[in-house]
Amino acid sequence: MTDTSSGSTSNSGTDFIREKIKADIASGRLGGRVQTRFPPEPNGYPHIGHAKAICLNFSIAAEFGGVCKLRFDDTNPETEEASFVDVIQEDIRWLGYEPDEVVFASDYFDQLAAWAVDLIEAGLAYVDDQDAEAMSLNRGSFTEPGTNSPWRDRSVEENLDLFARMRAGEFPEGSRTLRAKIDMAHENMQMRDPVLYRIRHAHHYRTGDAWHVYPTYDWAHGQSDAIEGVTHSLCSLEFDTHRQLYDWCLEHLDLPGVKPEQTEFARLNLTHTVTSKRVLRSLVEQGLVDGWDDPRMPTLRGLKRRGYPAEAIRAFCSYIGVARVNGTHEIELLESFVRTHHNKSALRRMAVLNPLELVIDDWPEGQVVELDAINNPEDPSAGTRKVPFTGRLFIERDDFMVDPPKKFFRLSPGREVRLRAGYFVTCTSFDTDESGEVVRVHCSHDPDTRGGQSPDGRKVKATLHWVSAAHAVDTRVALYGRLFTDSHPGADGTDPLESINPDSRKVLTGCKLEPILAETPGGEVVQYERLGYFARDPDDPDLWHRTVGLRDEWANIQKRQAKSKGRPQR
């Protein structure tokens, strides 16, 4: 089985990235050093996809005794905000990682500009007066070479002057750019004189109004890596074609130390989930969810509120490893990691979601018995608790059937079951309302089975959870289904929002909790026995979220029975 107790295990033990690092160490290229970085743009909430990159970068640094910094890639003042900087840092720490240092690409703006001047002086960069449209037109296509800009051969002096005036804010936005002079006929489009600087008279959340030009990703990223001493710059597959430019920039600058190298890996996709900032934002803005931390959101904050442990997320990320192929993991796999984790640590409690009254007719009037119940069979040190038992209880509606089908072995007329940690009870009769719905079940009990034991060795086929009616605490419980009905939302080119599941959340009211559950702190996850893992909302003590259900064999049987019923025999 998989080790979920640490974030550094993998199913394969190795992968192409770690292989490369080992080879680099062996060759001595790195001078014995390994350094990675997590470089988010502060323009949104981290989600499960980011978790993969975070885990990868931080765990690789840890495995190789290296360093991993958190670097905010804040080169676009139009979309970035300080608030996201805080959120991202908090979420990384929640996930379980501590950056060796928190740095900002904007800290390097001076150095980056100085290098741009070097490039100009070397005749490798020029100021282009073309607007975006003209530039696009002249870039050519996949099959046709581009056309040189009419401004491509300006003198070094003129370029220097123009760039200085761009920086000084003399020109309107979009009127000029600084471009690398590479090759407008290059087969790699990224190499057709890429833009290094664009004019933006925007307020930057950190540098304020000091700058009127901002570096592009391609100009900032590799050099930031180099400044920090990053050895392995891990990024997602779509930057593959940028690697050539990444290397070009570094090669043409006078850099100390080893040159960082970029390696690409597939980003994480999950079924029934979307990891696009754009789509996540519209979910929030259109009110389709309650916010970035809605328990249905794949954001780290959403998962946290839902009750996903950071440890399980780390184990999952480690397990899936890295690949060069874009794929989609089944969300069930993530859920299985969540179950595995909670199974070991979550306290067992009893809660009835859809209550049905059960009266024990031969129970002594008014008698209350305090029963001992095991807190966690997987962890004896978790001890026991007292649960009050009386003659009037609530059981789950699903646990009683008047006319049970085959393989249903819970309660039905004449049948005996165990009430967990309580007594064996036998159904003697039931009451219905005028519409025929069962409103109450009557039982007799066997006093010798106290604690759920069977002194005479007789067996029952089912053990039910229950809550004493007189002691029950009422609450609301939110049940969640998939946020998207499509396994691959938007994959066929449609708007992912078209496949949003209108029933992704069902809030049950009047749920009955055993009394001790009132003491569970907000944010904590317990197991409601036989039902699943549930997280108490950190802000609303009267709300519980179903993190994930238990594996449910009976549900599978029902599914199969329904299927075979709708199909001709044989």
Place this chain on the structure above:
RNA sequence: UGGCCGGUAGUUCAAGUGGUUAGAACGUCGGACUUUGACUCCGGAUGUUGCAGGUUCGAGUCCUGCCCGGCCAGCCA
């Protein structure tokens, strides 16, 4: 349309320099155990390794062609 990267059970991943019956997990099915139809344990099933050729004693691995998918023509990252 050109280039780059890929294509291995239902799914996601493994299979040193070509070397026995291509493995694992999740899912699924069956059984054991059980004071959770959970957990745990045991077992079964599912593959023309995208297709077609070629090299070789031997190809998932190397070569060629084709097919399919992803990415690239932002002054986003």
